[in-house]
Amino acid sequence: MALALVGGAALGAAFGELLKAVVDVKDKAITFKSNLDRLESRLNSLEPIVREIGKLDRELDISPEETKMFTDRLKEAAKLVRKCSQTKCLKFFKRPSYSKKLLEFEDLLVKFFQTDVQAMQTRDSRKTLAKVNEIDGKLDRIWSGVRKGRQVCDSNVLVGSCGALRVSDFIIGLDAPLQELKMKLLQDGVQVVVLSAAGGCGKTTLAKMLCYDVEIKGKFQDNIFFVTVSKSPNLKVIVQNMFQHKNFQVPEFLNDDDAINKLGNFLVNQTGTSPKLLVLDDVWSGSESLILKFMIPIPEYKILVTSRFVFPRFHSTCKLELLNDEYAMAVFRNSAFRQGESSNIPEDLVNKIVRGCRGFPLALTVVGGSLCGQPEVIWRRTLNQWSEEGKSIFDSSSDLLIHLQTSVDALGEKIKVMECFLDLGSFPEDQRISATALIDIGVELHDLDEISALANIHDLFTRNLVNLVLTRKDASEVDGGEHFVMQHDLLRELAIHQSSQEPVEQRKRLIMEIRGNDLPKWSIEQMQKPLQAQLLSITTDEAFSSNWCNIQLPEVKVLILNFWTKNYGLPEFMEKMDQLKVLIITNYGFSPAKLSNFPLLDSLSSLKRIRLENVSVSSLGKSALQFRNLQKISLIMCEIGEAFTNCTIDIPHMFPNLVEIDIDCCIDLVKLPKGLCGIASLKKLRITKCHDLEELPEELGRLTSLDILRLHACTNLLELPKSIGSLHELRVLDISDCLSMSQLPMGIGGLRGLEKLDMRGCEFHKLPPSVKDLLKLEEVICNKEASDLWEPFKTHVTNLKINVLDEEINLNWLPNLHF
Template identity: 65%
Template structure:
């Protein structure tokens, strides 16, 4: 791993030999035990970094000369460690001297990874972006010359990784199935193995265990691809994801046949190790999709996980439910605390066994019901059992799992009267498409307006954490340090198990359609929902979710939704038209438009939102809006606009409309991952009510308008990871109300404004990883309200000299999260 990282065998060998030496010596050199244990911990924590950024270094062939100095340090460190075992117990001078050398060695290792590796990753990322930009130019030229039949490669939009996810920490009942499944997979002549079971039985967990099995990893090595298919698969997107995972350019295929042919060619080049493809969560009717991935390649195997059985394929492994012993173990793990604290009630064996048997051996049911009963009194346990014995079938009598899961929501019902709206928040998660990550910021926009939750996100995050502890949702942070930055949730997401989502949808659909609070429309193709004729009468829903696929082109009926406050439009298409019936939504407060296709969608009929007089929040994701600023758009009550992974560069460059007239009461702008954004329109600085301006992960933004200082009410300015930004305008000194400035990961900023000291309201500054910044302007001594600076070690010393003037200043030095876990969750 080490030599892959730095492009040379010398460094990798030196690292491995040092680690081996430490492991051999520490058990014998007792006199250095504490220091060697600390060094071992450091080496073990560093080692995974090699594999984490291996892909970058494969793409960028780095020479050995770059790391000769560090290789020499590692070899010298090995010599020091070896000599420690030779020092006699009575030689106190040498003991002290070599202990100090070991501590200096550990310090130099940490410093190297905090400075050099981060600088290298930032440099490599910037180089890749430059090369991608150059490739785009070349491909555009190719496209213009080969309009008829030429193959064009799209911009690199990150679709997600095909790496195998980690299995849960606590697993029971799958050891034997793992052995049996592996035996089927490795049988000669078997090319496709279908892993089949009802939802919530642990199919995906078993598939993860299979991929992480040492024997399987030894056979397939880095040729294991794990792809979630879901109910509405898109063949071309799946294949594009595989291309991107391998580090190859992502093709924009002419048709399905072209996509299949290019994938077969790619997999044939992946030798010498065979290829294992896992297609997770394949639904009935998608057999043809699996067949498209069947190629005559030596050693190539496919594992399909599905709720359904597909007899046409070679082999099927049916995963059974847990036996009583394993079911009880899983339930107890979820129901009883493991931190040493006592539960408020421990049921007798009879009651415990009845509850466990009532879950039917379904792992998900055992986990969710166990969580719902944790620390509950006896009466709740007995009421749960009573409801199961008396309750009627809620869905279908054959679907026992969902019936059992339904009772796990009783605890949320009991919280219904609270101001946290926990149950309502859970049910709202069902509005988003299956198998897609739900942005926490989108949920916050909804819940602020619907339930009056805290705008800073504290209430929303608390609810999501509580739902996560009940196994009704999973919170995902794409960076370990994401939660440490105040008010920044762009890298927070929620994911749900399919059955938990289905339970929310079922719970929301109990009433007649005209009485439902949430109207969820999920249509495939051009078939309008069967209940569309019922929509001719007014429907009293507060939330509406409409999901369509790339083949939808029908016209919607004239639905009447006079009370709707939130609309989610989820689609996968290159062109999308806002439904005309939205014009009559007089109470609409939140509009969320998300395109799940590979490329940004052209959005038509956008000016109709001018009629939405109550609209306060808009979120647009993966959208291209070329003429927004040239329209007659005027949204007098809009308070927040979020633009994520959108094409807006030409919109802003060609903007001739007075933005302050379009959006007179806007208080928050959030622009994230818009990589064609090079500059902001000057008119944006005329929005006098603006309080929060967040421009993050916009790699092409190179400058801010000089008029920035006119935003007299601005309180938060966030410019996280805008790598091409070189400096801030001097007019920033006029922002007297600015309390938080975030320039973290702006690796191009080389100086701070001379007028920085005029920021009389600045209380917090985040400047981690500003690698080019080597000095501060003298005026910073006047920042009397500055309470906290978040930075790395190299910037910390700049502020230490200022503490004589800023006596209340706290310098918070944070170690960088050295990993690439964020890559699958950003579109480059």
């Protein structure tokens, strides 16, 4: 019973054993039946609390010593109960003694939960408050650093900057390689260890496991730096990561040598003689010089390199082998068969599929996911397709791609899901991709609605073709605003490979990856010929000088520009993209980039969606641009404080048909411009994680068409404007984690169409009487204290459901910072 529920925690196991003993014994020990019945009732009432304690102890890694004394008493009580079953063997004078001991234990049980546990809760609440204050201080430093043109990071806050994310709980076959890797890494006289294996073998997973190994953490403490290098490494960005990981201001670097010199001084001065570990993940062939630069002569400084390639210069190499048959079968079954369900797939067919994957963890996971829930005929078709190729998945990574291709082909008639998979190749490798960007593409390029576009992402996730990152535990909103996608680089290669099968002039997607100023040969050859591509993705590195070729792309509907520079000029050939509907511009560099040639957008009459990330749009208001058909604008980590000030054109006139505004992590936004409140067509306004936002204008009440208003984690926002009661069409209001907000406006009852209110994280002490007029309100999401405030109003708001969610300290919502 409880023993199975509490998952093996020391307290939970002892509690479960006692409850089991009581249930087994109570009908046998007639003499003590009343005592045991009462004890069973008491234990059953306490079981959910113990289960929650056990769960939290595991999640928070709390030592069992905390409750050891009480755990021991539980074990003693279980022995006592077992003795009670031996009624006939007990001497008559001992029976009252046993009865007394049972009563004493019941009193102890009550005392522990009424006194000790409450004391622990009080202490833990204060610890949580202290942790929140600590995080709040760190956030202040982060955002103030961004305002000063730098970004300050802490390993405990932003693991995405230079820290390894934890791996899945289900890891098979890596225990022995982990021990071998540790032995080589901790060996004296060895500075660089290379972990080499083919793509999809689990190198990155093993490196992350190493970072969380108890012995490694004990040695290197918080001086473990995990950096993904990939095909186009940027040494200065890697060094910036390392400074940020230690929460230090990042200096300006003249060049790579200057960056390494300053890194050496930093490591010596700030970490002293403490051991240091740098993990360079996914290093490609030709990057040996990068590794050499990081070999700074510092005592107790180690470097772990993971790569598909072997670097003979570094003699200490671990080769990660493929999984043996036993481990391969376990990995495959974990993906191919739902837990607890029986399968009618013949065992010999399962064995053949597993053998065909030849021990590649990625292939086993992806192929298994694609076959999960499929009938036997689909399994046999997959096996036949492999046989037709006449090659082994073990031969080369290209053959691995061929076998993975069958998993994509297994999407069958789900053409739109396949299209979504291919779209993922448009973004740089090893970067987190916002689901809203993919939704924008799906809506305008594949004629989907937003719900279907998001559902396609979930389909890819269930087939293990992408990893889905939810930034909140309950992130289930259909707008995808809290979803991000990451993809293994082999699967990204597969998407690009699949998109490149036709001749250049016939491809639906053109994906250009430019290193330096080396333009693809085809782009020069095709300058005089119109191309048929509907999606164009261009990725340039820091060395690109914006010397664009004049290619003709009259059919392009989606343009994705990825870059790493401080100044970026939009390509002039955009001016002739008459069909362009979606423009996604992302700067993966260190600070917001300045865009030039912005007036080119004025000629794009078909443009419906613009997404700008980590760029400065301060000059937008100084232009006379008119986005006549623009329906959605997304500004992510942008400098927008002066974007709409001193406008040469009226803002509603600039955006006459705008339906949606999404502003996220724009830290220089202090006050929402009044002009935006004049856009009569606006239905969705999302302002999230804008920590300097202090005020919303009273003109907000003019947005009478507004359907959704999200103000999540605007921590300095004090209140909602009084005019909000004029938003009669508003269905969803999200003010979650607006920590400075202490009350709702008196006129909140004017929101006659409100159906959902998310107010968790808000410390409200009372509600205005007018909330009784929110007759359409169906759901309120809040903390326990706020739920009590709503109870008296349920007699008026008859369909109201109060959803109490536990508070969580979760910083996954913070942006990836693109390193």
